[in-house]
Amino acid sequence: MNTDVIVIGAGPAGLMLAAELRLGGADVVIFEQRAERSWESRGIGFTARATEMFEQRGILGRLENIEITRQGHFGGIPIDYGILEGSHFGVRGAPQYKIEEMLEDRATELGALLHRGYEFTALTENADGVTVTVNGPEGVQEHTARYLVGCDGGRSTVRHLAGFDFAGSDATREMYLADVKGADIKPRMIGELLPGGMVMAAPLEEGYTRIIVCENGTPPDRGEVTFAQVADAWQRLTGDSIHHGETRWVSSFTDATRQATEYRRGRVLLAGDAAHIHLPAGGQGLSIGVQDACNLGWKLAATIAGHAPDGLLDTYHSERHPVGARVLRGTLAQGTLNLTGSSVQPLRTVMAELLAIPAAARHMSGMVSGFDLAYEVGDGAGSAGHPLLGRRMADRELELADGGTDRIARLLHPARGVLITADATGATAATAAGWSDRVDVVHVRTFPAGPEEGGATTESVLVRPDGYIAWTAPAGGGLEAALQRWFGETTAA
Structure with a gap:
């Protein structure tokens, strides 16, 4: 290869x-x-x-x-x-x-x-x-x-x-967009419905404004669009002329x-x-x-x-x-x-x-x-277990067991699995030891609660490299099974 x-x-x-x-x-x-x-x-x-x-x-x-x-x-x-x-x-x-x-x-x-x-x-x-x-x-x-x-x-x-x-x-209509400078265009951040269609305008860097023009009745046409077409449509909809403006980029899109x-x-x-x-x-x-x-x-x-x-x-x-x-x-x-x-x-x-x-x-x-996304992480746990299971791991500051602090987002920088545990007995960390080449273990004093838990307590979480929670303690099932499901067999095996 x-x-x-x-x-x-x-x-x-x-x-x-x-x-x-x-x-x-x-x-x-x-x-x-x-x-x-x-x-x-x-x-x-x-x-x-x-x-x-x-x-x-x-x-x-x-x-x-x-x-x-x-x-x-x-x-x-x-x-x-x-x-x-x-x-x-x-x-x-x-x-x-x-x-x-x-x-x-x-x-x-x-x-x-x-x-x-x-x-x-x-x-x-x-x-x-x-x-x-x-x-x-x-x-x-x-x-x-x-x-x-x-x-x-x-x-x-x-x-x-x-x-x-x-x-x-397939597409039923074509819409225009352009970055325009040198024309007095008022912001229309969420779109403005007009009798002939809809327009949007949002400020960009260096004095440019992004405009979007959606004129009713414009059929999809894969031909190259010109600024004159965009400016004509803008004037038909708004009554304002932007033909004197300078554009660095013009394009079109459809609803396909x-x-x-x-x-x-x-x-x-x-x-x-x-x-x-x-x-x-x-x-x-x-x-x-x-x-x-x-x-x-x-x-x-x-x-x-x-x-x-x-x-x-x-x-x-x-x-x-x-x-x-x-x-x-x-x-x-x-x-x-x-x-x-x-x-x-x-x-x-x-x-x-x-x-x-x-x-x-x-x-x-x-x-x-995308905050409400919940993946199925095994044995129905994503829908029936702890409320964090299968969901994104929100960033939080962690109080480490050794007295320092860290943030969850920083722990995910290497794109490895992360097991965050407040289990003082060491049993949770010991279970994960066989996956040390794929999963980092982080000891914390307590796992900070967030609104996602809905009042449920959390002692430990296993976070996948993409930031989604594959296992929790309690109410998350067996840690070893979760590690095998998402990270394979241990190095010893």
């Missing part, structure tokens, strides 16, 4: 995956069709859960001048996402090119090899690996790997050539909604937009792609290292596919509320009344942020 994993695509999902694989010890080669890094600001931020995951790898601080906002919307209906502790509508002030720059630096620092200007054209899979054909500056080449991951976007060549089904609905029916076929896997496309409502696309990468990375690295338990890699699909399907439903709902015109106003009014109820706002905040 030339390498352990070939990743096609150097967008956020592909770069994050490469870094995760390197943290797990796997060799990674990335092939990217673009000869140079994109300077497009296609995405301008990410959600609360992606924020946490960047913090759990110690890279959030690499993004400068970012802002976190509690106030957001669902389909244009205002919501305070901070109603859940630690939640927010998202990070703003981070255009996608800066996120990609940060993730590329991280992946290459860790030893991932990135080759730009290479078009992926073919693949052949056998029992031992995958051979890919790429056409680059040196001509046509073949490379082999044990696994291939397609992170090559909504029109994924990997998905097509590997025969994945991409079920869903599709999802791969499976995220893995043998030695070929999909992540990010290659696995799911949807209306870009609330900046969720980049965020769930990053979360796909964090879920897949440690599992695939463990499989390559030879200590993954049977079926671990299959849990990538079983855990992430329902998440993608839920995001697709949510974005379709937001499109109905925000893009259907005046006929949907009664529904918007009812939804606004519902979201004024704190319990409903908490539900929506948890759904969009």
Whole structure:
């Protein structure tokens, strides 16, 4: 084999995956069709859960001048996402090119090899690996790997050539977006419904404003969009002319909604937009792609290292596919509320009344942020055991048994399992000793309570490398069984 994993695509999902694989010890080669890094600001931020995951790898601080906002919307209906502790509508002030720059630096620092200007054209899979054909500056080449991951976007060549089904609905309309400078554009942060459609405007860095123009009756057209088209549509909807403005980037998008029916076929896997496309409502696309990468990375690295338990890699699909399907439903709902015109106003009014109820706002905040996600972690425990089981491990300050302090997010920087225990007898730590090459044990005086527990006490937690809780004491079942389920057999075995 030339390498352990070939990743096609150097967008956020592909770069994050490469870094995760390197943290797990796997060799990674990335092939990217673009000869140079994109300077497009296609995405301008990410959600609360992606924020946490960047913090759990110690890279959030690499993004400068970012802002976190509690106030957001669902389909244009205002919501305070901070109603859940630690939640927010998202990070703003981070255009996608800066996120990609940060993730590329991280992946290459860790030893991932990135080759730009290479078009992926073919693949052949056998029992031992995958051979890919790429056409680059040196001509046509073949490379082999044990696994291939397609992170090559909504029109994924990997998905097509590997025969994945991409079920869903075609686009019904086209919408425009542009970064504009030198035009007096008032902020319209959650979108403004107008008789002819909807417009949004959000300030960016260096005096630019991101505008989105959704004009009713615009059919999907894959042709290249010009700023004149965008400015014409803006003027038709708002009455304001921005034709004199300067633009650095213009693009279009649609409401096409599709999802791969499976995220893995043998030695070929999909992540990010290659696995799911949807209306870009609330900046969720980049965020769930990053979360796909964090879920897949440690599992695939463990499989390559030879200590993954049977079926671990299959849990990538079983855990992430329902998440993608839920995001697709949510974005379709937001499109109905925000893009259907005046006929949907009664529904918007009812939804606004519902979201004024704190319990409903908490539900929506948890759904969009990803904070309410609960994986099944074995034997039904994720739904019937301790309330923390299967859920994300929120960052907290820990009072260590030796008198020092630490934070949970910092403990997850190496992308290893972490067992945090207040068991003074040493029995819990002794049980985990056989997994010391994969799981770090942290002794604390007490495990600090948070709102997620719902009043239930917690003595110890086992946290997976992606930040989700695989076992708790009490009410979490046997620790040894949990360690075997997620980290394989002991080194002694």
